[in-house]
Amino acid sequence: MPQRVFKLYQRKRVININLNILAAGFLAIALAKFPVLLIGNWIGTEHKLLIAAAAYVVDTIFDVLVYYGLHWIANHWNPNGHLPTKKERPKSRRFIHDATRIQAERMALVPIFILIGPGGMWVLDKYYGIPHSWAFVIAFVSAIITTRIIHTFWGYRSGTFKDTVDFVVDDDIQIGRDLTKEAEDAEQAAGVDQEPSSTDKATL
Numbered sequence: 263m264p265q266r267v268f269k270l271y272q273r274k275r276v277i278n279i280n281l282n283i284l285a286a287g288f289l290a291i292a293l294a295k296f297p298v299l300l301i302g303n304w305i306g307t308e309h310k311l312l313i314a315a316a317a318y319v320v321d322t323i324f325d326v327l328v329y330y331g332l333h334w335i336a337n338h339w340n341p342n343g344h345l346p347t348k349k350e351r352p353k354s355r356r357f358i359h360d361a362t363r364i365q366a367e368r369m370a371l372v373p374i375f376i377l378i379g380p381g382g383m384w385v386l387d388k389y390y391g392i393p394h395s396w397a398f399v400i401a402f403v404s405a406i407i408t409t410r411i412i413h414t415f416w417g418y419r420s421g422t423f424k425d426t427v428d429f430v431v432d433d434d435i436q437i438g439r440d441l442t443k444e445a446e447d448a449e450q451a452a453g454v455d456q457e458p459s460s461t462d463k464a465t466l
Contacts (some may be wrong), residue, residue, distance in 0.1 A: 275423050280414060283413075290325035382401030
């Protein structure tokens, strides 16, 4: 059973990408909680907006480092042969390109994350009197869940969450399916079929 679960985890990108980002996000929060507490006490608890900004920076550093490690395990560690070899992968699915593409899409969601994460932390701390370390946990967990939902819908449309790459052009980083060549071949075949044969020409 664990083998089947791990195979599903590796083969279904929508599962491993979301699980990895969630795991990286929650681990980053756990790892950053104590540094955020120390930074807040060092800056001064009255500087709530500055503490929220510092919390975002610390959380982001931990998040990115943890995510790259988890992404390698899910999509590039191949002890059981569940994944294609490095030579069989297009550039878009090699480690740095693949993980960085996902991070780039996450970066596009940063305004939403900041609004809910650091923004929510500041509101909870300033107006509800929740200690900054716990305000950080509540707000950043909410930000992670919200951006995961948005990214999942977007990832299906962009091709990032596709299990295979069936369209590569130029520098080999496009994901999707290019039907141009198939359409040209079909048109050419149709033209050949419609061209009159020598017998037909003789009768004409």
